Amino acid sequence: MDHFPIIQALCRTAMAEASPAVRKQIERLRDALKKDGDEKQAASIAGILTAAQRAREVAPSRIERSRAQWVGETLAPNTPVPVDRETAAALADIIFPNEISPRAPLFNSTVSQAITTILEEWTNFDVLSELDIAPSKTCLIYGAPGTGKTRLALWMAHVLKLPVVLVKLDGLVSSFLGTTARNIGNLFSFANRYRCVLLLDEFDAIAKVRDDPQEVGEIKRVVNALLQNLDVRRDIGFTIGITNHPKLLDAAVWRRFEVQLEVPKPDFAMRMAIATQFMPPIKAPDSHLRLIAWFTEGATGAEIESLVRTYKKAMSLRTTERLDLLSTLRQFATLNAARVQSERRALLLDEPTNLFRAMRDDPVLGFTMADIGEIAGKDKSTVSRQIGKAQKNDEGH
Structure with missing residues (x-):
């Protein structure tokens, strides 16, 4: 097909x-x-x-049985969170399940199946207990910025109907190093007291390689304090770490996480699905969705969402002088040069005929001359003549 x-x-x-x-x-x-x-x-x-x-099948009744296995008190909206003693700044944000979007994030089938497996372990807690097996209680999610790691972690907590204790680890770092270690201890004591998912964002902010010659001994002790608290929490609740920089993590940190999930950048099919998801209420032609997916090769979900927003603005704000798709893409490539693959950007900003030829010859796009003409605002015979003329010029040289 x-x-x-x-x-x-x-x-x-x-x-x-x-x-x-x-x-x-x-x-x-x-x-x-x-x-x-x-x-x-x-x-x-x-x-x-x-x-x-x-x-x-992650039905409410099964989730309730799973939640019954959790130890600890119930978090409430008015529950006070620990604060930094020096600045009085809160060390965490609390996000409740009803504040999280129920829409599942989009990933390829391999990643989606892995996520389903993790959730099935928690929703079948009682079955695993009969086998003297515990579900995975620690998960490290890593990948490029904008690939949906934090959104995924929050959605998992939503499915499990558990509040999230969200911590950006760089916020725990105090100018007083002893205070940093105390912040870590207070934070874990708080999370261990309540039924929750502890979400450690920007994990690499503290969990750096401990043998870095530029790091002082106190920082190494801070990392050790983090590892010790992770060890204690393994028997208490579900902990998720997120990082954009997995190479900065100490090997000892990796060993603390039973699940190590890499979130890749989306392939063509997933890029099209992401564009489709963010497009409403605008109804974009299939050829437009395909070209957006092709144009965003190497992009993250967040970057695709940004392009779709640009497209929607162009389609809705300029009712009399509406930008065509290619003009919209050129505008985006100009204003977001670092987010666009250099090869695709060069084609967009080059002689249009070169872009038409690339679109015609790409097997993934599968464009007809009519598709290219519709996108370029020309009839298909004009596009065909332009491509033919360019090919003759190339052969003449």
């Missing part, structure tokens, strides 16, 4: 909040693929349906 990765991504997006009617149509697609002998593609769609079913 042509463009199956796109169909696969759209199915995964639809199943995130699928009605019975949507699920029925995706099941029909699975059955049709199998009937036509497309076993591999049918299996892929079946996997999406299975993963969605498992996610739905």
Whole structure:
């Protein structure tokens, strides 16, 4: 089937909040693929349906049984959080499940299945207990900035119906090094007292390599204090660490995390799914979504969201002189040069014919002359003539 990765991504997006009617149509697609002998593609769609079913099985009754296994008191909106003694600044923010978006973040099937596995361990706490096995209680999520790591961690807490004690570790660092170690101790004592997910953001701010010759002995003791508190918490609650810089982490830090989940930058199909998710209420043509996904190769989900916002502004604010898609992309590439892959940016800002040829020849895009003409604001015969003329010029040279 042509463009199956796109169909696969759209199915995964639809199943995130699928009605019975949507699920029925995706099941029909699975059955049709199998009937036509497309076993591999049918299996892929079946996997999406299975993963969605498992996610739905995280039913309230099972979550309640899981929560019953947690020790500690219940966090309330008026529960005081620990503060830095020197500055009186709060050491953490409390985020409750009803404050977190219920929409699952978009990742490829491999990452999504891994996340489902982690949640299944917690929602089947009682089953694991009968086998004398505990669910994974520590998870390190790492990857490039903007790939959705914090959003993922918050969503996991939402599914588990647990409040989040969110800590940006750079905020724990005090000019008084002894105060930093005390802040860490107070924070963990607080998290260990309540039923919650402890989310340690910007984990590399403290957990640096301890043998760095530029670090003084006191900093090393601060890192040791962090490791000791992580060890104590392993038997108490769920802890998630997040970092953009995994290479800065000490090997001893890595060993503290049972799950080490890398969040990759999205592939073409996922980039299209992300663009589709953020596009409403604007209704963009399929060719526009494909070109946005192609243009954002190497981009993160946050960068794709930023481009979609630019597109929506262009489509809605300029009612009389509406920018075409290529002009919108050029505008974005000019204002966000560091966020755009250099090859794609060069094509956009170069002679349009070179871009048309690249769009025509790219097998992932699968554009027809009509698609290119619609995007460029020209008829397909004009585009064809321009490309043909450029090819003759190249052959002449």
